[in-house]
Amino acid sequence: MVDIADPENALSIKLKSGDVIIQLLPDVAPKHVERIKDLARRGEYDNVAFHRVIEGFMAQTGDVANGDMEDGFNLRRAGTGGSSQPDLPAEFSKLPFDRGVAGMARSQNPNSANSQFFIMFEDGHFLNGQYTVWGRVISGMEHVDAITRGEPPANPDRMISVQVVADQEAKA
Numbered sequence: 001m002v003d004i005a006d007p008e009n010a011l012s013i014k015l016k017s018g019d020v021i022i023q024l025l026p027d028v029a030p031k032h033v034e035r036i037k038d039l040a041r042r043g044e045y046d047n048v049a050f051h052r053v054i055e056g057f058m059a060q061t062g063d064v065a066n067g068d069m070e071d072g073f074n075l076r077r078a079g080t081g082g083s084s085q086p087d088l089p090a091e092f093s094k095l096p097f098d099r100g101v102a103g104m105a106r107s108q109n110p111n112s113a114n115s116q117f118f119i120m121f122e123d124g125h126f127l128n129g130q131y132t133v134w135g136r137v138i139s140g141m142e143h144v145d146a147i148t149r150g151e152p153p154a155n156p157d158r159m160i161s162v163q164v165v166a167d168q169e170a171k172a
Contacts, residue, residue: 002021002138002139004021004023004138004165006023007164007165007166007168007169008164008165008166009023009024009025009026009033010022010023010024010138010164010165010166011024011036011037011040011135011162011163011164011165012161012162012163012164012165012168013045013140013159013161013162014159014160014161014162015140015143015144015146015147015157015158015159015160016157016158016160017142017143017146018140018142018143019139019140019143020119020137020139020140020141020143020144021137021138021139021140021165022102022119022135022136022137022138023135023136023138024036024037024134024135025095025133025134025135025136028091028093028095028133028134029091029093029104029132029133029134030091031088031089031091032088032091032104032113032132032134033134033135035083035085035088035114035115036117036134036135037164038085039062039064039083039085039115039162040162040163040164041163041164041167043161044064044083044115045061045062045064045115045159045161045162046159046160046161046162047158047159047160048061048062048063048064048158048159049061049063049152049153049156049157049158050147050148050153050156050157050158050159051063051066051151051152051153051156052118052151052152053147053148053149053150053151053153053156053157054121054149054151055121055149056121056122057120057121057122057124058118058119058120058121058124059118059119059121059144059147060105060116060117060118061116061117061118061159062105062115062116062117063081063082063115063116064081064082064083064115065081065082065083065115066081082114082115082116083114083115085114085115086114087109087111087112087113087114088104088111088113088114088132089111090106090110090111090113090132091132091134092110092129092130092131092132093129093132093133094128094129095128095133096123096125096128097120097123097124097125097127097128097131097133098120098123098136099120099121099122099123099141100119100120100136100137100141100144101119101120101133101135101136101137102117102118102119102120102133102134102135102136102137103117103118103120103127103131103132103133103134104116104117104131104132104134105117105118105131106131106132110130113131113132117134119137119144121144121145
């Protein structure tokens with residue numbers, strides 16, 4: 001188990017192959033970190049599919065409007081929805097999109113990030129300064145690497161549960 005210095009700013013994502021811990025970066029992207037924590041605490045990320053998973057690039061998830069339907073109908077639209085909350089203003093930084101970095105997905109509008117995010121399989125520096133970095137994987141990257149590929153995958157992997165680590169510790 002990894003030593004987590006700030007459990008209030010760490011996210012635990014349970015995948016079928018194991019747990020992924022993301023260190024949140026509130027000093028870099030405070031509004032985005034707050035949104036991620038809020039959606040996690042509401043349980044909105046639980047059972048949401050990885051709807052866009054590109055080999056050598058990234059795994060995208062977090063469409064809380066369309067990514068949790070078992071019938072597949074909404075999953076075909078996954079990637080087009082967000083949460084009931086308003087879109088967020090961009091919080092671009094100088095942090096590079098390296099392997100394991102978590103960033104917010106958005107449309108062409110830089111201020112359109114909402115609930116969807118992605119985790120980088122490999123460095124993707126062409127994204128630097130154009131998408132908001134809000135965290136980085138500090139444990140369990142092998143589980144991210146095991147996510148089923150596809151756009152969307154035929155049988156997508158899901159985030160079984162997503163919790164702020166401090167909340168897990170409070171229940172223990």
